[in-house]
Amino acid sequence: xxxxxxxxxxxxxxxxxxxxxxxxxxxxxxxxxxxxxxxxxxxxxxxxxxxxxxxxxxxxxxxxxxxxxxxxxxxxxxxxxxxxxxxxxxxxxxxxxxxxxxxxxxxxxxxxxxxxxxxxxxxxxxxxxxxxxxxxxxxxxxxxxxxxxxxxxxxxxxxxxxxxxxxxxxxxxxxxxxxxxxxxxxxxxxxxxxxxxxxxxxxxxxxxxxxxxxxxxxxxxxxxxxxxxxxxxxxxxxxxxxxxxxxxxxxxxxxxxxxxxxxxxxxxxxxxxxxxxxxxxxxxxxxxxxxxxxxxxxxxxxxxxxxxxxxxxxxxxxxxxxxxxxxxxxxxxxxxxxxxxxxxxxxxxxxxxxxxxxxxxxxxxxxxxxxxxxxxxxxxxxxxxxxxxxxxxxxxxxxxxxxxxxxxxxxxxxxxxxxxxxxxxxxx
Numbered sequence: 001x002x003x004x005x006x007x008x009x010x011x012x013x014x015x016x017x018x019x020x021x022x023x024x025x026x027x028x029x030x031x032x033x034x035x036x037x038x039x040x041x042x043x044x045x046x047x048x049x050x051x052x053x054x055x056x057x058x059x060x061x062x063x064x065x066x067x068x069x070x071x072x073x074x075x076x077x078x079x080x081x082x083x084x085x086x087x088x089x090x091x092x093x094x095x096x097x098x099x100x101x102x103x104x105x106x107x108x109x110x111x112x113x114x115x116x117x118x119x120x121x122x123x124x125x126x127x128x129x130x131x132x133x134x135x136x137x138x139x140x141x142x143x144x145x146x147x148x149x150x151x152x153x154x155x156x157x158x159x160x161x162x163x164x165x166x167x168x169x170x171x172x173x174x175x176x177x178x179x180x181x182x183x184x185x186x187x188x189x190x191x192x193x194x195x196x197x198x199x200x201x202x203x204x205x206x207x208x209x210x211x212x213x214x215x216x217x218x219x220x221x222x223x224x225x226x227x228x229x230x231x232x233x234x235x236x237x238x239x240x241x242x243x244x245x246x247x248x249x250x251x252x253x254x255x256x257x258x259x260x261x262x263x264x265x266x267x268x269x270x271x272x273x274x275x276x277x278x279x280x281x282x283x284x285x286x287x288x289x290x291x292x293x294x295x296x297x298x299x300x301x302x303x304x305x306x307x308x309x310x311x312x313x314x315x316x317x318x319x320x321x322x323x324x325x326x327x328x329x330x331x332x333x334x335x336x337x338x339x340x341x342x343x344x345x346x347x348x349x350x351x352x353x354x355x356x357x358x359x360x361x362x363x364x365x366x367x368x369x370x371x372x373x374x375x376x377x378x379x380x381x382x383x384x385x386x387x388x389x390x391x392x393x394x395x396x397x398x399x400x401x402x403x404x405x406x407x408x409x410x411x412x413x414x415x416x417x418x419x420x421x422x423x424x425x426x427x428x
Contacts, residue, residue, distance in 0.1 A: 005331040010039065010377070010397055012414040015361055017391045017423040020408055025389030025426070030405040033381040036125060038398035038415065039330065040281070042092030042339030045121060046129075049349075051079040051094075052120035053113050085356055085366065086343050093121045093168070093284075094339050097130045097162060098138035106142045111165055118169045129339075130170045131158045131283075132177035132225065134209045136185050136192040143191030148199050151191040156212045159277055163216035167394060172221040174251060174283065176209045178235055180228040203239050210245055225251030225283050229269055237276055245306065251283040255341065257293040257300050257351060260321040264326045274334035281337040282329055289318035289345075289363060290352035300349065309362070310345055310352035319364035322355075326372055 016032075018025040050056050056075040066254055095114055096102070103109040119127045134155060143151050163173065182205070183197035196205045206224065213222050224240065224247050226233050240247060250273050254261065261269075289310040299304045329335045341347070344354040355366035377397050386390045396414055403410045408426035 002331045003326050004379070007395075009417050010330060011395050012398060012420040013393070013395050014414055015391055015393050015419075015421045016403070016412065017389065017421075018386055018403060018405065018410070019390060019423065020405070020426045022425075025386055025405060026388050026390050028390075028405055029383050029387050029402055030392055030401050031092055031381055031383045032385055032392070032394065032396075032401060034379040034396065034399055036091055036401050036410075037373070037377070038051065038400075038413075040092035040127065040245060040337030040339075040374065041090050041417040042094060042129070042337055042340055042341055043086060043090045044096075044339070044347075045086070045093035045117065045405050046096050047119045047342075047344065048079065048083055048086070048120070049113060049410045051076065051083060053115040056329070067399040076114075081360060082343060083355065085362065087124060087126070089355075089366070089369060090340075091125065092337060092339065094129045094131050094174075095121075095131060098135070099140045101139045103140055103158070106140070109179045110363065111162075115166060118166060122169055127172065128170045129172040129174065130162065130166065132174040133162060133213060134175065134192060135203070136182050136190050136196070137178075139190040139192055141350050144189060146191065148195050151157060151195050152199065152208065154401060155192070156197070156208060159209055159212040160216045161214050163220060167217045167220070171217060171219065173223065174214050174225045175222045176206055177225050178227055179206060179224070180226055180232045189266070194359065202236060202244070203243050206240055206247050210247070214246065221248045223247075223249045223251040223283070225253065227253040227254075227255070227284070229398045234272065237273075238279075241276065244383060249279045249281050249336070253284040253302060254282050254325075255284055255348075256321075256347070257286060257288060257303075257353070258295055258297070258348065259292050260325070263324060263328050266325065267332070270329075270332050270334060274332070279336045280332075280334045281338050281339070283337075285325070285338055286341045286343045286348070286353035287318050287321045287325065287350065288353050288364075289314040289365065290353055293351075304349055308346075308350050308352055310357060314352065315363050315365065319368045323368050323372065324414065326369065330372075330377070392418065 018030055056079055095118060121128050178201050182193055183202060185193045196202060200208060210222060213220060218377045252273060270280060290308055293303045329338050342354050344356045345358050347350045354364055357363060379396045386392050398414045400414050403424055405426060408428060410424040412424045413421050415418055
């Protein structure tokens with residue numbers, strides 16, 4: 001059933017009429033190739049900020065006897081190799097806008113570096129999302145010196161600034177993160193919990209931040225994001241919608257450090273949140289290739305150990321679970337994106353959750369996902385012959401395509417499932 005659902009919702013039966021110089025290209029060989037997916041296969045791009053900004057050191061290559069043989073960019077090469085692996089799978093990058101790191105000193109945001117990184121991705125055909133604009137964790141410590149009314153003002157101003165500064169480069173935002181727990185968060189004091197608990201409440205807080213983001217960029221895609229998959233998140237969403245606050249996308253986190261959810265649980269969760277009629281993004285996904293986090297841990301952040309290695313058995317398990325998870329998401333019409341939380345091991349919480357080991361080698365999960373995204377769900381360059389009216393017919397996954405014939409090229413999109421008729425003119 002999964003493969004049938006995928007074909008029904010993720011592919012189009014395309015009839016493409018090819019013209020050259022205004023004349024139908026009849027009975028001619030034409031090469032068609034997919035260049036991108038419509039579905040957003042995402043991953044975080046945090047580790048590539050230094051590479052994108054040219055900040056990596058040049059190290060000397062030392063030969064026998066300590067003689068410097070060349071000035072090789074060893075760290076750059078290593079980072080570029082990982083970047084090549086990233087671009088080999090993903091078309092959607094999440095970049096970090098945690099306030100405490102983005103603006104540790106008031107009035108000195110890290111705008112230039114993040115903007116350069118975002119453009120580095122978009123120049124390579126990747127859509128970029130910012131995460132997050134409001135969150136009680138990794139907060140700016142200088143907020144603690146401010147009264148609540150000023151915290152509200154600077155939070156609103158911060159959103160206006162970021163969404164405006166990055167418009168046209170980043171037009172998708174996790175506007176606010178983990179609101180269910182926000183007013184009752186008690187691990188440490190922070191300005192965002194204060195204003196949510198003491199002044200605005202959950203829905204008031206959401207209204208304030210969404211209004212600011214929407215005003216700054218009316219065409220942006222704005223997400224409400226949470227890890228809490230309980231009824232509390234559903235109640236919050238219902239309250240937000242009843243209050244008339246416009247949410248574009250619902251974000252669901254799926255850090256499976258304590259074990260794979262399985263198809264049945266995943267589908268139940270999707271169905272529960274799909275009933276609101278909003279697109280769903282799985283915003284933070286991890287599946288481990290080492291030992292699982294103990295089940296009694298309530299907060300994943302509470303389990304941080306000196307060494308958390310990947311294992312051969314764990315890698316085989318992860319590979320199987322990655323395939324099952326991606327097929328489950330790809331087969332549901334409400335899901336438009338899945339962002340995996342890290343290409344490489346040792347990222348968030350030091351967990352072995354990546355598709356690439358610490359030494360830069362690919363795990364079985366990378367190869368398995370590649371077989372899906374660039375294999376089973378992909379149209380490789382294929383030569384077809386047009387009919388007498390210049391038409392060719394094929395079934396393809398929704399996304400971007402290029403065509404080539406006689407040294408001339410054209411491009412088109414398959415944007416919706418079902419029967420699609422398109423005309424493409426070849427140019428130089």
